Amino acid sequence: MPATTVTARADHGDSPVRPAGGAPAKGRRRSGPLARIPVPLWLLLPAALVLIPLFGYPLYQLGLLSVLKFGQPQASGGVPTEFVGLSNYTDVLGDAQFWSVLGQTLAFAAFCVVATLAVGAVCAVLLTRVGKWPRLLLMFGALGAWAAPAMTGSTVWMFLLDTNSGLVNEILGTQGHNWMYDKWSAFAMVAVVVVWHSFPFVMITLYAGIQAIPDSVLEAARLDGAGTATIFRRIMLPMLRPLLVIVVIQSIIWDFKVFTQIYVMTGGGGIAGQNLVLNVYAYQKAFVAENYSLGAAIGVLMTLILLAVTAVYIRSLRRSGEEL
Template sequence: MPRTVVCPTLTRLTVPRLTATHLTAPRLTLPVPVRHREQVPHVSASTTAPPGGRRRRPPLLLLLPAALVLIPLVAYPIYQLGLLSVLDFGQAQASGGVPTSFVGFGNYATILADEQFWTVLLQTVGFAAFCVVATLAVGATLAVLLTKVGRWPRLLLTTAAVAAWAAPAMTGSTVWSFLFDTNLGLVNHTLERIGLSGFHEFNWFYDKWTAFLIVGAVVVWHSFPFVMVTLYAGIRAIPEEVMEAAALDGAGTWTTFRRITAPMLRPILTIVVIQSVIWDFKVFTQIYVMTEGGGIAGQNLVLNVYAYQKAFASSQYGLGAAIGVIMLLILVVPTVLYIRGLRRTGNEL
């Protein structure tokens, strides 16, 4: 396209819009879907209160309804969790057969001294990282695809994705287990049919890595629709004129993505990543169901399942609470980042 022709339009559009400041700090306000209500911590009044002592009281009052809900539902359970974690508290103590005793950091020492805990922690981090990257890759690709295809394919894809999203983790995991069943699974049957005889009665859950791969795929299957829908909404919210202006400026697909789409999506992307981190770090159902409680010799344990097997299944509530506290502390990091991400998008808390 000859540049001279579009020059008048260009100046009219780009001067007010495509300035450097607009690109690096887009004033884009989007509704941010919140999957985990409980992950939103209560921010103390002082951080959000405007300067000037006189205006302090109303914000405090305004926080009261939230506090009424959050203190009994979040703060009190966390307090109880902390309290339990310093007690020797099992079934015998719960039913009054044995007096409760204070063990200080004994439960924590037990866990931190357990070699398996460190293996499982490392495994959990690795597994969560894999799931986050895969979820994002699949979700983002499909989100971009959604913007490119026509109405019917889009409707079909969205419906399919939302159906996967809506499937309860338990149901999804069970159905996928059937598909990968050693003796009767459709996958082995199909692979054998197309001539791969090595898959005759192949046990996908025998090897640690194939087991993690299958479970990871199911986790991604469950969580990519959220990423896809959120990013799709984000892409659609980028003003048409900006894209048009870029096109008129001669920007190609890659430049448009790098200079416009990516920076404008960054806040949403940050939130999606952090939510996925929190989500995938806490995976329980898929591992528990598909690997029957943590895999052969516990090879597929992740932190949540480990806590359950180690403590709750044998009614060692004190020990389980200590693992819970450790997980809480680990997850505080992405949560704080999440809050900061939220605020950057303009959603003041």
């Protein structure tokens, strides 16, 4: 094991440890007195000590597993592992189910992101327009939803939607209706839970952002004769941009990786696997079908997709002159 760790580090040259271990930073120092500390990387050392073995190394192993034949007989039965090149990838990419799962993952995530941002933004604006009590009430409700763990959120909503003893069916008079039976109905129900969980973050962040815009700036603009639309577009939006970046990226990251809600609410992927998303799909392949290497290949593909999405987003930000 120790030997492998060393290999991993060598392969991971660009991870945070390299600068710490390598030549001292050449940095052009800023005027801050802390800059006197010769190696700022000392400060990064604890993070590196945690992240390299527990994040970098597993990531490397994920890639490694994806090019091996590694199932339960290899993991515990003493059967030697075997290098199979890209055959796990060709298996995954050649599987029609992968493509349908990919498609519904993207659609589901996109829907959740848009819905979360829309609900969150509307609520944030609403907060600036209402009296004290409605505002506190909405804040309180949102904090509650935010605080509720994904697991409990899922169980409560499952109970509300339960076929026989659920409140939703009682109110709508649709006793015996199974909300998880239809594929899109099931996805919609999970999406409701995801949005319920994540809109508060967007709402509170944006609300804080709007509050932080100095009144004097808005006042000045108004005196200059700017209308509400202009103020919004020319002043508020640019000032909120850094925050918008955060909430959009976070929403993409969170919603694309939804696991608990899908896993719990649809019982591991729904009827005939209709509600699988990539995350659950990879998990099932690895831990249920005991094909660890295939699961790893799906994980690698998924990581690449997320990176691509983020890269596109960051690039567009850079184009519009935003500093990271």
